[in-house]
Amino acid sequence: MSDPYFQTLFAERIGGAQYGKGTEIYKFEKIKRAKRKALAEHPERALLDFGIGENDEMADERVRQVMEREINQPENRGYADNGVQAFKDAAAAFMLRRYGVELDLATEVNHCIGSKPALAMLPAVFINPGDITLMTVPGYPVAGTHTKYYGGEVHKLPLLAENDFLPDLDSIPSDVLDKAKILVLNYPNSPTGKLATEEFYRKVVDFAKTNNIVVVQDAAHLCLSFGAEPLSFLSIPGAKDVGVEVHSLSKGFDMIGWRIGWVCGNPTIVQAFSDVKDNSDSGQFIAIQKAACAALEEDSIPNQIRDKYKRRLEKLVAMLKRCGFQCEMPGGTYFLYTKSPTGLADGTTFQNAEEASQYLITEQSICTVPWDDAGSFLRFSATYVAQDEQAEDDLMAAAEDRLKQVQFVFE
Secondary structure, three states, X not given: OOOOOOHHHOOHHHOHXXXXXXXXXXXHHHHHHHHHHHHHHOOOOOOEEOOOOOOOOOOOHHHHHHHHHHOOOHHHOOOOOXXXXXXXXXXXXXXXXXXXXXXXXXXXXXXXXXXXHHHHHHHHHHOOOOOEEEEEEOOOOHHHHHHHHOOOEEEEEEOOXXXXXXXXXXXXXXXXXXXXXXXXXXXXXXXOOOOOOXXXXXXXXXXXXXXXXXXXXXXXXXXXXXXXXXXXXXXXXXXXXXXXXXXXOHHHHOOOOOOXXXXXXXXXXXXXXXXXXXXXXXOOOHHHHHHHHHHHOOOHHHHHHHHHHHHHHHHHHHHHXXXXXXXXXXXXXXXXXXXXXXXXXXXXEOOOHHHHHHHHHHHHOEXXXXXXXXXXXXXXXXXXXXXXXXXXXXXXXXXXXXXXXXXXXXX
């Protein structure tokens, strides 16, 4: 089949004339294929899916009731543009109540259609060809992808166990710092589950001021912080001088498909983001914004979701330890990031986490997500579907029974 006449017109940022011709199979496609293989070859064995990265329940009934009412209000039919004031008010009140962060309602907060579009738009505010965005790996790549779309480059900061899964800012070469404009952080971190500390954030503020760099902190999992009080970057003195924080109702409120969040912090950056956004979308449906207001006013909603995933992760950690895995309870998120086995006692070897993950899916019908960006790790998610705590226990027992059939080797 010949190429379409426009094949040579594709932009270089998506592959140019070679767009659509690549043969590389990406990680999540490999997982999908392995799952299909496991189901086909072992139809009698249920697939235990710890690879799902999205909440397993719908939004709270109170939120859905508000949505049901608001979609029938004629005043909500129009363009929302940069958001309704009621949502800004609710987001600001939430930030003050939960994190002790005070925001100017007129200048320091604006809604977004989920955190993903916000992270995609923020590079448009700062990146010119040749500029650099500093990105932690493993991590969510959207800001880096859009940095490249604008002709910029990405400098990767590996999150290593020996550094407590915090980026080593002192290791960045001076020639990189000279061209760096944005530092993207994500804490609580996905997939490592690490929490940032006040000490680290203070260092980030000093680093940003010293090197004339803007900080974008992705706080999508902040409601899922365990143990200590959740820590917002903006609660650190001087943080508003250097950056913004991106929040979402997806993970912490069971509202992943609703696509609603906010960007807050430095007023000039928020305004610049708003200008880019105003030329990119027409705002989230006003009824969704009003339903989100109801969610933000009910602290019991994120608290219950946090407690559920904390309970599930505690069970998961205990089970995996009994099976020989070297893991510990994460500080936040609903992910467990654990060292990948290097093989089995029978001599089978795994060159990386991807091979270990493929083995678990095809031979044990247990799905995980591999990460080989900074060492070899497996990500187990606590978002599996289970109707109650007994169902959670049954799932743990089934996984343990399968994993104990083999002896894993860790080096």
